[in-house]
Amino acid sequence: xxGERPIELVLLEMALLVLLGPLxxxxxxxxxARLQCRQGAAxxxxxxxxxxxxxxxxxxxVTASGFFRSIPVLVLAATVAAGALVxxxxxxxxxxxxxxxxxxxxxxxxxxxxxxxxxxxxxxAFGGMGASxxxxxxxxxxxVLMMVVFSTAVAAGTTELGALSAHRGTxxxxxxxxxxxxxxxxxxxxxxxxxxxxxxxxxDTHLELTMLHEGMLLEHSGxxxxxxxxxxxxxxxxxxxxxxxxxxxxxSYGAGAADLLVGAGAFAAKILVLAVFLALVESSYAKLxxxxxxxxxxxxxxxxxxxxxxxIL
Amino acid sequence: MSAETVQAIIDDLGALLLFTMILIxxxxxxxxxxxxxxxxxxxIAIAGAVLATATGNVDLWVIAGVxxxxxxxLLPWVLHWVVRRxxxxxxxxxxxxxxxxxxxxxxxxxMSFHLSASLGTVRQAITxxxxxxxxxxxxxxVLVMATRKTALTQMVGLFASENGIFFTAMAVTQGMPLxxxxxxxxxxxxxxLVMTIMVLRVRSTVDAxxxxxxxxxx
Numbered sequence: 164x165x166g167e168r169p170i171e172l173v174l175l176e177m178a179l180l181v182l183l184g185p186l187x188x189x190x191x192x193x194x195x196a197r198l199q200c201r202q203g204a205a206x207x208x209x210x211x212x213x214x215x216x217x218x219x220x221x222x223x224x225v226t227a228s229g230f231f232r233s234i235p236v237l238v239l240a241a242t243v244a245a246g247a248l249v250x251x252x253x254x255x256x257x258x259x260x261x262x263x264x265x266x267x268x269x270x271x272x273x274x275x276x277x278x279x280x281x282x283x284x285x286x287x288a289f290g291g292m293g294a295s296x297x298x299x300x301x302x303x304x305x306x307v308l309m310m311v312v313f314s315t316a317v318a319a320g321t322t323e324l325g326a327l328s329a330h331r332g333t334x335x336x337x338x339x340x341x342x343x344x345x346x347x348x349x350x351x352x353x354x355x356x357x358x359x360x361x362x363x364x365x366x367d368t369h370l371e372l373t374m375l376h377e378g379m380l381l382e383h384s385g386x387x388x389x390x391x392x393x394x395x396x397x398x399x400x401x402x403x404x405x406x407x408x409x410x411x412x413x414x415s416y417g418a419g420a421a422d423l424l425v426g427a428g429a430f431a432a433k434i435l436v437l438a439v440f441l442a443l444v445e446s447s448y449a450k451l452x453x454x455x456x457x458x459x460x461x462x463x464x465x466x467x468x469x470x471x472x473x474x475i476l
Numbered sequence: 477m478s479a480e481t482v483q484a485i486i487d488d489l490g491a492l493l494l495f496t497m498i499l500i501x502x503x504x505x506x507x508x509x510x511x512x513x514x515x516x517x518x519x520i521a522i523a524g525a526v527l528a529t530a531t532g533n534v535d536l537w538v539i540a541g542v543x544x545x546x547x548x549x550l551l552p553w554v555l556h557w558v559v560r561r562x563x564x565x566x567x568x569x570x571x572x573x574x575x576x577x578x579x580x581x582x583x584x585x586x587m588s589f590h591l592s593a594s595l596g597t598v599r600q601a602i603t604x605x606x607x608x609x610x611x612x613x614x615x616x617x618v619l620v621m622a623t624r625k626t627a628l629t630q631m632v633g634l635f636a637s638e639n640g641i642f643f644t645a646m647a648v649t650q651g652m653p654l655x656x657x658x659x660x661x662x663x664x665x666x667x668x669l670v671m672t673i674m675v676l677r678v679r680s681t682v683d684a685x686x687x688x689x690x691x692x693x694x
Contacts, residue, residue, distance in 0.1 A: 466495060
């Protein structure tokens, strides 16, 4: 078994996730551009956007209350706190009580709730529409994510992500239980929904008919918008990290510097695989009509439920 | 291969079979459902090959090969041909909403696992979870047939259901006599041919689909 993760390591991992989040977005955008035979912006473009936003001033709608200003900070804080729960460099539970996968999902749900409430607070029509759409999708996604976590947790006897990841061990797909296949399938179906991508949401457009997440950000500006954008980058890499921890094998058990480097490389490779998957899905499917989305997410729901049934019955 | 490995592989294939079944139930376009049923037949062929290597039964190799050629290649091709020939609308027409069908499919899967759990002594003799998976596939196929209006999607449901029976038989008996399996396969081919001709004839004479033929005229 692996040892426990000290607090320095957990903080380092959290910082890494926040720093690398925009890179994943940039990579997906670059890959999408190449798949569409475009040159595409540089991979570091999201960092430039963030730097630009943080240098700008803030404009606020007259209808917004004072609470509106604190929303971006709270959203970013909740998302980053969720990032602390993802094992990055090596598996194993943290050395101090921190929280488990349910805590992670709860924090992401909190961030989503705050985003929606901020969009309503600003009083814009698009914000309210985006928020109500997001809140229509969210109750279809979150329970299914929990069921996927449970279907893995039943076998491991814990919901702590580091321990779950350690329980997965070093063996690859050959050692998967039948329920793992269905759980992974459910996760792949849900991944675009949770990261706000096609076929559920379109991150590249500000067309009122199609946007979910972007609609909620319209009223934010300057550093506030920067915080929101950084939060959605972080949310994406945290979700990918959750999938990696639940289903992908771990490479190194040790605690030395070399082992941590190997672990970092392995984590990057896992995130890369999932990012390529997302880019391929985005390039090959059209965005679904909003009323079709529940049917699409229903596939994930049935897969997750069947995975649980396989595990328990 | 050891018995545990075979059992694990059959279990995993069963999970993938269930996944393809969910895709068939949830498919909103006929062509996707056809691809899913082709993938399902392909997985069945793999299961046959695995059991053949495990038991050394030559008949199973033949069956796996025939499944691969007929059910994973030929029948989907015929179905695609009919779709092109008929110029049908790409969307399936469900009787009840697809989400409700998905919920029913969940009930079917859970029920088959629950029921076969009570067959404890029988189930131990059987390769892993093959029995409940096979029952679930069969019943879900029937579900697809019952909840779709167009004849083509009903055919897809029939093939999926047949796949379920095939999987159960293969895993439970570890290889039925070749003559029976060949008979079953021929049955499917004949059914596909008859239904294809029926669908095309009905379409060309009265320009209606099966769901419209619900009243008897004297």
